[in-house]
Amino acid sequence: AQKVTQAQTEISVVEKEDVTLDCVYETRDTTYYLFWYKQPPSGELVFLIRRNSFDEQNEISGRYSWNFQKSTSSFNFTITASQVVDSAVYFCALSEEGTGRRALTFGSGTRLQVQP
Amino acid sequence: GAGVSQSPSNKVTEKGKDVELRCDPISGHTALYWYRQSLGQGLEFLIYFQGNSAPDKSGLPSDRFSAERTGGSVSTLTIQRTQQEDSAVYLCASSLFRQGNEQFFGPGTRLTVL
Numbered sequence: 001a002q003k004v005t006q007a008q009t010e011i012s013v014v015e016k017e018d019v020t021l022d023c024v025y026e027t028r029d030t031t032y033y034l035f036w037y038k039q040p041p042s043g044e045l046v047f048l049i050r051r052n053s054f055d056e057q058n059e060i061s062g063r064y065s066w067n068f069q070k071s072t073s074s075f076n077f078t079i080t081a082s083q084v085v086d087s088a089v090y091f092c093a094l095s096e097e098g099t100g101r102r103a104l105t106f107g108s109g110t111r112l113q114v115q116p
Numbered sequence: 117g118a119g120v121s122q123s124p125s126n127k128v129t130e131k132g133k134d135v136e137l138r139c140d141p142i143s144g145h146t147a148l149y150w151y152r153q154s155l156g157q158g159l160e161f162l163i164y165f166q167g168n169s170a171p172d173k174s175g176l177p178s179d180r181f182s183a184e185r186t187g188g189s190v191s192t193l194t195i196q197r198t199q200q201e202d203s204a205v206y207l208c209a210s211s212l213f214r215q216g217n218e219q220f221f222g223p224g225t226r227l228t229v230l
Binding site: 033035037043044045046047050052091095097102103104105106107108109 | 147149151158159161164166172175205207209211216218219220221222223224
């Protein structure tokens with residue numbers, strides 16, 4: 001069965017620090033997608049990135065970067081020079097295409113607090 | 117364009133009553149999902165609709181929960197004989213039906229069962 005683990009429950013950093021959020025997944029499917037979502041205090045889940053299982057290229061978008069490593073089943077998310085507005089709960093999620101299970105399996109989330 | 121909308125935003129009900137939660141997906145999105153977010157269980161999948169196919173109900177926690185989607189658009193999640201453990205935020209999401217498409221989430225309905 002599919003599973004997503006975010007071992008870090010809560011992280012607190014000071015503004016301008018870099019921070020990495022860890023995500024480890026389990027799946028028997030060979031075709032799958034990984035996602036990161038942000039849930040700010042307002043509550044609405046905001047899509048950040050999608051990565052498919054055949055593309056291990058790292059991606060950078062502004063201060064955000066993602067490191068996908070199939071060998072360790074990890075899809076980690078790094079925020080560079082964190083800002084107070086980055087404070088939120090971040091969820092890693094998995095969907096499996098081979099089984100047709102397109103619903104997302106979420107990790108338990110990591111709460112990031114960026115102090116000014 | 118308009119995002120996913122849900123109503124009501126908050127619902128307080130008494131134990132044993134039935135409730136209906138509504139979701140309006142993004143226009144043109146053929147896939148619609150319901151999830152539940154609670155402190156103890158995190159984000160859980162409930163049910164998934166895709167076009168005219170039979171819905172995937174594998175996440176529904178009990179037969180008190182049901183959902184329908186009319187005309188391939190609006191969806192209603194119904195909880196019968198509500199229990200206190202049903203208290204949670206119910207989230208709806210929609211997506212295009214392509215491999216790996218991101219799901220766009222609504223603001224949720226916060227259900228409180230007294």
